[in-house]
Amino acid sequence: MPIDFLPILILLILSALMSGGMVFLSHLFGRKEPNPSKLSPYECGIPPVGDARLRFSVKFFVVAMLFIIFDFEGVTIYPWAVIFRKLHLFGLVEMGVFLGVLLIGLVYIWRKGALQWD
Amino acid sequence: MELTLFVIFGAVAVASAFMVIVSRNPVVSALFLILTFFCLAGLYVLLNAQFIAALQIIVYAGAIMVLFVFVVMLLRTGKEARRGYRLIFQKSIGIIFVVLFLLLLGSITLMVSVTGMRGPYTAEAVRHIGNTQAFASVLFTDYLYPFEIISVLLLAGIIGAVVLAKRKR
């Protein structure tokens, strides 16, 4: 029922107010005396070189792909957990097969070294 | 109450979807897309589809957006690459598709009556059992076989990510 989600809605509103309020208040009360060296990005005291917008390594992409796959695996467990008691052993076996296949995937990426950064 | 929430979520969803298109910085676009997804999740909750709402946040706002942002950062090009394309062909095709889509949408809502078989899960029944329970009790019994196929599909996806993107050891 949507009404069950009222606490979440309240939390949402509260967090929006809090985070928005902080930004707004610091903007309101903070001192603003900008000068060029204050505005330049901080790079350990050395004058900044080049653009901060570097390209990401393709390694992140692999991590993201694997994250999506295992995230989806997690999502399937939610509805399963809801009716787990009613499914008895049957449900355990079918989820076991599902997770087993993906576990093999995990072993695979582990052995292939896809989880190592270098 | 529900109507006000619907209007708020809907308005924010449309506004942030608009921002996705118009903002120049792709990362900002991606962040607005997350906001759109959250509002859609809110709409799903209002429709009593809590499981889809959870999916929307976990999979779309979570995983897919991470991929989006990574890809944007992966492909990040200098400022000069971002302008200079007029995309006339793409735009005209896009307009044609939008018109077709609106026609389809209009014809569905105005002309077509609901036909065919009704399943046992009416809105009332779903409210009674609970959306997630109803979904689960069908998925893990009648759709057991497709469910297991998905695991192999995901395994193939894992292999693909490793084979194509990971340089050899």
Added chain:
Amino acid sequence: MPIPLPTVNLIDISPEIILGVFGVLVLLIDLFLRRERKGHLAVLSLIGVVGAFYASLRLWGSSHYAFSQSIVVDNLSLFFNGIFLLGTALVILMSVSYIRREGINLGEYYSLLLFSTLGMLIISSGNDLIILFLGLELVSIPLYILSGFARTNLKSNEAALKYLLLGVFATAFLLYGIALVYGSTGSIKLPMIAKLLSDTAVSSNPLLFIGMGMLIIGFGFKVALVPFHMWTPDVYEGAPTSVTAFMSVGVKAAGFAALLRVLLTALDKLQFSWVSILVVLAILTMTVGNVIALVQTNIKRLLAYSSIAHAGYLLLGLVAGSRLGVSSILFYLVVYALMNLGAFAVVILVGRKGDQNLHLNDYAGLGYRYPLMGAAMSIFLFSLAGIPPTAGFVAKFYIFSAAVKEGFVKLAIIGVLNSALSLFYYLRIMVIMYMREPEKKEVLPILFSPGLVIALLIAVLGVLYLGILPSRVLDLATSAIRTFLSG
């Protein structure tokens, strides 16, 4: 409220289970295998394919639904299983030396091949739009990966990217079609849809027709019908040759399996409307495929366009929609698997590392230097062109006569004319093989690896056997549809 648990009979999906287990096994064993010994994985995969074939054989004759009606185990699905597994076995045999030559002999290759075949088996027994969709995805995703398997080859990368993007686009159409069909009928089970269509309110719903069109687009992409064929030449050219061979045979057969189920089981009552669409698509596919094939100089591109043309011929059987039509599609697919894979085996033999030697001129003089291989290639080309006494002639004869019997005489005539047209480019290869002197005198000798030779032998013998004595397989094809069209 207790949930009624379904009865699960794993025997019904034993071919799928065997293939899936072997795919996983290959993946796992590969992790602990040194690079020189990857050849063993091919043997293991072959055992899996043979096991799945045996399991399908054991099921032959059964006709029932399983898994809450989401799959149907009947002779049609088992016959298709046979086609897929035959194709996969030949491709595995062809791959061993090829992927070693190209430096892509990773164990994942075989498990992806097996997973893709698993998807085909799932499609063949699909009785439900969700199963068909998932099966098609399971066919496609490993193939997206396999077409980009030669990572250092730019063309292979291009092929993977194009195939992925366009494939996903087509999948979107398919999914939208499924949604619309479900929305207008209220069911995703194919027999149930057929039953619901007797209600005129359902069968006159415009959404149903839009959905049907989108389903045809989605499947049409997979089997490369014109105008959804744009990806085919580039992907076929760029992908590793063994993968191209697999795609040209397996995906096409799987797409037709899905089309047969959807159009003849579920949307049978709408035949009047989809037949006219398919007639146009068939004419376009045959003509465009053959005409563009005429000017190709790359053998892989030529075979790509030829495979498009063959999809057009196959559509004739579907247009006929009769028992003869369906059984001739089955027979055609068997023949097509043998002759096309045979031709690709020769392409692999002639090719060189980095996918060199694919120009038609590289075939100059081959007929004399390697008489047996030249003879084999000639047999495949004759069969592809449909010249007796090869199997291609019988296959075309039955498919055209099925169309004629149902009154599609003009369509059959166009098909025959197209066959005549195709003769030109198939024979051109033979002319080059036998009548032209090679440009460069010094050529590296062709290495005949045992796997490729076995594959070639099977293909040659199969094409000749089915050309001369087709009745046994034709009978099998007829008995395969005994329960399909009656129920």
